[in-house]
Amino acid sequence: MAEKENLDKAVCSVHHMAVRDTMDILNGKWKIRIIASLSFHKKRFMELIADIDGIAAKMLSKELQELEMNGLVTRSVLNTKPITVEYELTPYGHTLKPVINEMAAWGMKHRKKVMKGSALK
Amino acid sequence: MAEKENLDKAVCSVHHMAVRDTMDILNGKWKIRIIASLSFHKKRFMELIADIDGIAAKMLSKELQELEMNGLVTRSVLNTKPITVEYELTPYGHTLKPVINEMAAWGMKHRKKVMKGSALK
DNA sequence: GGTGTAGGTTTCCTTTAGGAAACCAGTTTC
DNA sequence: GAAACTGGTTTCCTAAAGGAAACCTACACC
Numbered sequence: 001m002a003e004k005e006n007l008d009k010a011v012c013s014v015h016h017m018a019v020r021d022t023m024d025i026l027n028g029k030w031k032i033r034i035i036a037s038l039s040f041h042k043k044r045f046m047e048l049i050a051d052i053d054g055i056a057a058k059m060l061s062k063e064l065q066e067l068e069m070n071g072l073v074t075r076s077v078l079n080t081k082p083i084t085v086e087y088e089l090t091p092y093g094h095t096l097k098p099v100i101n102e103m104a105a106w107g108m109k110h111r112k113k114v115m116k117g118s119a120l121k
Numbered sequence: 122m123a124e125k126e127n128l129d130k131a132v133c134s135v136h137h138m139a140v141r142d143t144m145d146i147l148n149g150k151w152k153i154r155i156i157a158s159l160s161f162h163k164k165r166f167m168e169l170i171a172d173i174d175g176i177a178a179k180m181l182s183k184e185l186q187e188l189e190m191n192g193l194v195t196r197s198v199l200n201t202k203p204i205t206v207e208y209e210l211t212p213y214g215h216t217l218k219p220v221i222n223e224m225a226a227w228g229m230k231h232r233k234k235v236m237k238g239s240a241l242k
Numbered sequence: 243g244g245t246g247t248a249g250g251t252t253t254c255c256t257t258t259a260g261g262a263a264a265c266c267a268g269t270t271t272c
Numbered sequence: 273g274a275a276a277c278t279g280g281t282t283t284c285c286t287a288a289a290g291g292a293a294a295c296c297t298a299c300a301c302c
Contacts, residue, residue, distance in 0.1 A: 012161055016172070018228030019157045019221060023150075025231070028289075036140045040133055045249055051137070056291055061250060082248050082299050095230070099223040100140060106220050107139030110146070113213075149259075166279055177261055182280060203269050203278050 022099070025070055030055055030063045035093065036100050038073065042088035072096065143220070146191055151176055151184045156214065157221050159194065163209035193217065 026032050030052070037043065037051045048060055064087060067073040072093035078084045089096075147153050151173070158164065158172045169181055185208060188194040193214035199205045210217075 008161075014229070015161075015225045016154065016157055016174075018225040018232065019154060021228035021232055022224040023153060029144075030290095032144060033137065033140060036137055040129075040136075046247090053137075054291095057250065058252085058292090059290065077249095080248095082246095085249065092234075096227060099220070099227050102220040102223045103143040104136045104139040106217060107142035108135070109216070111139065111142055151260095167277090175261095178280065179262090179282085180260065198279095201278095203276095206279065 025072075026096075028063060030059055031067060032100065032103070034060070034063055034067065035072065035089065035096055036104070038087060038089045038093070039097050039100055042086050044084050044086055048087065067093070146193075147217075149184060151180055152188060153221065153224070155181070155184055155188065156193065156210065156217055157225070159208060159210045159214070160218050160221055163207050165205050165207055169208065188214070 026035075033052050033055075034048065037048060043051065045057075045060070048064075049055060049057065052060070064073060064075065068075055071090055074088050074090055076086045076088070078086060147156075154173050154176075155169065158169060164172065166178075166181070169185075170176060170178065173181070185194060185196065189196055192211055195209050195211055197207045197209070199207060
């Protein structure tokens with residue numbers, strides 16, 4: 001029936017739009033990995049550099065700014081000598097953890113699958 | 122205790138690696154959206170073009186090839202006149218649905234939040 | 243006053259992603 | 273035999289992403 005079809009299409013397009021919205025915020029090579037890194041503990045700039053393999057200071061700085069603008073991360077300058085800066089997920093940033101965790105879960109299964117595949121060759 | 126710390130680090134780095142593996146496969150602007158589009162029904166080339174707003178034939182073709190190489194999508198040429206080609210998620214491709222669905226869920230919550238925010242201004 | 247550390251920014255450069263449009267092959271319909 | 277449709281590929285081009293290295297500020301230590 002036509003009504004059911006239309007409903008299907010509507011559900012579908014809302015789904016697509018939502019996926020797209022999420023990807024627009026998590027765009028680029030690094031954001032997801034930064035959030036993943038912060039999802040365990042808050043970290044300082046240098047700790048993030050060390051933790052996220054391959055990222056350059058420029059990119060980290062830029063991506064953190066975007067995440068901060070989107071309300072996912074907070075930046076706090078600590079009153080230490082020399083100053084240290086802590087980055088932390090906001091409560092809103094933590095709502096992305098299910099997304100990250102599903103990615104991690106899939107990545108682990110995938111790694112196992114790939115390793116099994118290459119062992120069979 | 123040092124053992125607990127080491128365990129933490131190990132868990133953490135496995136998590137990071139898994140997230141990275143997933144992102145390596147879903148790289149680029151389009152793959153996630155293609156999978157999202159196929160997660161409801163199999164679709165033909167032209168249907169995908171229509172469904173995924175903004176994608177060009179070149180990109181769709183290229184991304185579908187990569188997805189096929191990674192065993193996430195199958196391509197079947199149907200014996201119709203003119204020939205039509207159907208793309209479908211493999212069972213393995215379907216295992217990505219939880220990831221996509223979490224993204225969609227977050228995207229919907231985010232859209233509501235943004236709309237509420239702009240209404241308050 | 244030289245060295246070191248934290249946290250960046252700036253500059254310069256290369257690579258890649260991605261878009262637009264033209265083109266093509268096979269088949270059908272007019 | 274011209275036009276139209278599907279499912280692409282090819283070419284050409286631009287914009288954006290990203291990397292490396294130098295530089296900068298503020299403070300501390302010695």
